[in-house]
Amino acid sequence: xxxxxxxxxxxxxxxxxxxxxxxxxxxxxxxxxxxxxxxxxxxxxxxxxxxxxxxxxxxxxxxxxxxxxxxxxxxxxxxxxxxxxxxxxxxxxxxxxxxxxxxxxxxxxxxxxxxxxxxxxxxxxxxxxxxxxxxxxxxxxxxxxxxxxxxxxxxxxxxxxxxxxxxxxxxxxxxxxxxxxxxxxxxxxxxxxxxxxxxxxxxxxxxxxxxxxxxxxxxxxxxxxxxxxxxxxxxxxxxxxxxxxxxxxxxxxxxxxxxxxxxxxxxxxxxxxxxxxxxxxxxxxxxxxxxxxxxxxxxxxxxxxxxxxxxxxxxxxxxxxxxxxxxxxxxxxxxxxxxxxxxxxxxxxxxxxxxxxxxxxxxxxxxxxxxxxxxxxxxxxxxxxxxxxxxxxxxxxxxxxxxxxxxxxxx
Numbered sequence: 540x541x542x543x544x545x546x547x548x549x550x551x552x553x554x555x556x557x558x559x560x561x562x563x564x565x566x567x568x569x570x571x572x573x574x575x576x577x578x579x580x581x582x583x584x585x586x587x588x589x590x591x592x593x594x595x596x597x598x599x600x601x602x603x604x605x606x607x608x609x610x611x612x613x614x615x616x617x618x619x620x621x622x623x624x625x626x627x628x629x630x631x632x633x634x635x636x637x638x639x640x641x642x643x644x645x646x647x648x649x650x651x652x653x654x655x656x657x658x659x660x661x662x663x664x665x666x667x668x669x670x671x672x673x674x675x676x677x678x679x680x681x682x683x684x685x686x687x688x689x690x691x692x693x694x695x696x697x698x699x700x701x702x703x704x705x706x707x708x709x710x711x712x713x714x715x716x717x718x719x720x721x722x723x724x725x726x727x728x729x730x731x732x733x734x735x736x737x738x739x740x741x742x743x744x745x746x747x748x749x750x751x752x753x754x755x756x757x758x759x760x761x762x763x764x765x766x767x768x769x770x771x772x773x774x775x776x777x778x779x780x781x782x783x784x785x786x787x788x789x790x791x792x793x794x795x796x797x798x799x800x801x802x803x804x805x806x807x808x809x810x811x812x813x814x815x816x817x818x819x820x821x822x823x824x825x826x827x828x829x830x831x832x833x834x835x836x837x838x839x840x841x842x843x844x845x846x847x848x849x850x851x852x853x854x855x856x857x858x859x860x861x862x863x864x865x866x867x868x869x870x871x872x873x874x875x876x877x878x879x880x881x882x883x884x885x886x887x888x889x890x891x892x893x894x895x896x897x898x899x900x901x902x903x904x905x906x907x908x909x910x911x912x913x914x915x916x917x918x919x920x921x922x923x924x925x926x927x928x929x930x931x932x933x934x935x936x937x938x939x940x941x942x943x944x945x946x947x948x949x950x
Contacts, residue, residue: 667937853880
């Protein structure tokens, strides 16, 4: 039996090593550090799911094999790098933001009909406002009211990085299109009136775009990746030069901009406002080419079909309208939801349209005739965003319930 003095010394050393180990996982401020980190995934079945009668894959607690990898943390206003799905740890200090805790994330898997649903909880401390797939569909970016951007590796359901660089909620995310697979660029818009461009491969902030006078509601890349657009509550849409950070063009709207979207050919930019209308702008000249009127309430969401034939719009009254882009004719008017339509996204083949709503549901529609295909109600609070993966029928959603859900149709 060891003397009491040796036991005390050993305990003290163990405590110090624990503190040092955690401190190495949190990098704040400037400088670079390469950190070996042990990551693990915790899969836990939500008890409420067991009572729902839905078919589940896992019951109980299971951990996946850990693997060691390096996190390279670059100089940035504040970059928090943490291992994925780790237990709660002490807060990271910051001169700019209140302390944030690296949360304990859980992955719950269940089925809703033909859909396999993976739920990531504990990642965001407040509502999730935006989700975006990388061009190769291997990464998912999410942002929310906690002012963070989180990068998830979908192959292992692992949190790779957490960026804390905005001074207010992060409203919108967009990946730069990249056919080569060599670039992983992400744009973010925030309530702090700025737009930021990130290089995820090198894990650093590339540029901050300043010019908006009010919160940034939406960001979008042109299909060729050369132009970045942002919409704002200051009644403007700005097109940015990615190299200089200067505004190439400022398009003035009559009201606050709620959403923007590029057409598949990149020649047209659509914008929606609180004035109940949708505008189409010629990207090269900046001139208004068409206005769609039909909504009786402010339009919150818009999306082009990948084939460029349909433009969908959704209002805060739950109404959804499908427009024929070439003719400008109204194709279908749908009372889609009981509350506001917050987000719209088309599948890659343009056949299916997903709508998200404050009524806690996601609905899938036949884009040709507006017929309801399925209603999904797995979120416990309003759904703020939905987006299809660039590959296949997978789509992701974010909610005020602070969770992210990844939906896959089982054929």
